[in-house]
Amino acid sequence: MWLGERIVPWALVEGYRAGLEENAFEKATAGRFAGSDLPTLRAHANEAMRPVLDEAFPMELLAGTSAQFLSHHYSAEELRALRAHEESPLGQKVRAFEQRAAALPGPTPEARAKAREALARQTFSTGEQKDLEAFANSPLGRKGAALSPELAGFYVNELERHRTSIQRELDERLRRSVESVLPAAGR
Secondary structure (H helix, E strand, O other): OHHHHHOOOHHHHHHHHHHHHHHHHHHHHOOOOOHHHHHHHHHHHHHHHHHHHHHHOOHHHHHHHHHHHHHHHOOHHHHHHHHHHHHOHHHHHHHHHHHHHHOOOOOOHHHHHHHHHHHHHHHOOHHHHHHHHHHHHOHHHHHHHHHHHHHHHHHHHHHHHHHHHHHHHHHHHHHHHHHOOOOHHHO
């Protein structure tokens, strides 16, 4: 589970949640508001939906999904090696870097990629960069890179399977969350 939490594909999870938020918002507003009001209403609605989605897709579910994937694709020895790498000072530094990099602003994906590269140069020494490259080029690192698309597909399937199992209740709770922040005149 510890490693599972570390490999949650956050961009994919956030994108999935954003799709659910957008769908709920569109259904609840359905052309009833002026376009100029929509960004503010959407921001309030997304804030109202966040606790519902946190409850529907808790960290334990996400980490468990990752742990399930890991257990199917890695041996016990490989999992020990991955955990040792994650717990090392460099692994901890990588996690801190990833958190900082995820918050980098930028108007385009290219601008964010450049900002990420600059942050990496500031964060990691030349020796650390070489160690990270060596790990990425190791059999375990190459295996992780090769499995990345499969992890994404596995995650989408598992998130969709879970959503389907709670769809009726989830849709109703999201609708109520959106409705709670809409002005009375538009209801």
